[in-house]
Amino acid sequence: MDLDHARTVAVEAAEAAGALLLEGTRGAVGVRAKGEAGDVVTDLDLASEKLLLERIMTAFPSHAVIAEESGLGGAAGGEWTWLVDPLDGTNNVAIGLSAYVVGVALCRGGLPVLGVVHDPVSSQTWSAIRGRGAVASSGARLAPPYAPSPHGPLLAWTQGYDVSRGDATVRGLKSALELKARRVLQLWAPLLSWAMLARGDIDGIVGYRAEAVDLPAGALLAREAGIEIRALDGGPFEECFDAPAEDRSFVAAHPKAMPGLLSLLKQV
Structure with missing residues (x-):
């Protein structure tokens, strides 16, 4: 498998989808409910996903693809699986907030070996290949510095859509973070948070039962930039897309x- 070629395909597809999204957000966006947890889907999600699937499945017809809106496609049962998040930040777009990205990951045996995140608003793309570091579209390597603040860390929070508002663990974690952190961002766009962490714009991310489709690309990007990721109890963490929800809680x-x-x- 030529991962450099796969990165080229993924980057070009993500940037083409991003151009579609950027143009689409300049006009009226059709929004409708998705599921029973308060999530939404837009016409832009579907159009972006269609573009991404066509490009990836044309280039890699023997691979499986799991997309945010349409689910499993391609050639199922092989060792290679693509994960496609055509619009991470749909709820932001629905209310006119320009905070969204496109995410693509290629996994082998459940683990990501390639991750791409593209921000249409800033026209920036970040990508990583396992064991080879993370880079920006300029070619600069991502290596966030350690710059602690006396006022506490700047963190991002993310959780899966199926997590209930009354979840006791969520209440405990968020209360503890709010007390000790300088600020806790809830961006509604986890991949954007991962890119910010990989760049050094924020100090950490805490995730609780994170969504499977967008976790691998962002986590790989951060790891390859030098970020450490652990389970909430401090144990090892692997960003497998096929892991159960209870194993997709982490601190990075x-x-x-x-x-x-x-x-x-650990105080929670």
Whole structure:
């Protein structure tokens, strides 16, 4: 498998989808309910996904593809699976907030080996190949510095759509973070949070039962930039898309910041 070629295909597809989204958000966006958890889907999600699927399945007809809206497609049962999030931040777009990205990952045996995140608003793309680092579209390598603030860390929070508002663990975690962090961002666009962490714009991410489709691309991008990712109890964490929801809870931060965050979370 030529991962450089796969990255080229994924980057070009994500950027083409991003151009479609950017143009589409300049006009009226058709929004409708999705599921029973308050999620929504737009016409732009579907158009972006169609473009991404056509490009990926044409280039790799023997691979499986799991897309946010249409589910499993392609050649199921093989060792290679693509994950496609055509519009991460749909709820933001629905209310006119320009905070959204496109995400693509290629997985082998459940684990991502390639991750791409494209931000149409800033015209920036970040990508990573496992074991080979993470880069921006300029070619610059991502390596966020450790820059602790005396006012506490700047964190992002993400959780799966199926997590109930009354979940006791969520209440405990968020309360602890709000007390100790300088700010806790809830961006409604997890892949955007991962890109910010990989760049060094924020200090960490705490995730609870994260969504399977968007987790691998972002987590790989951050890992390859030098970010450490652990389970909430401090144990090892793998960003497998086929892991059960209870195994998709994590804390991600610079290695030097990780002990302090884990100490905070263990109090919950």
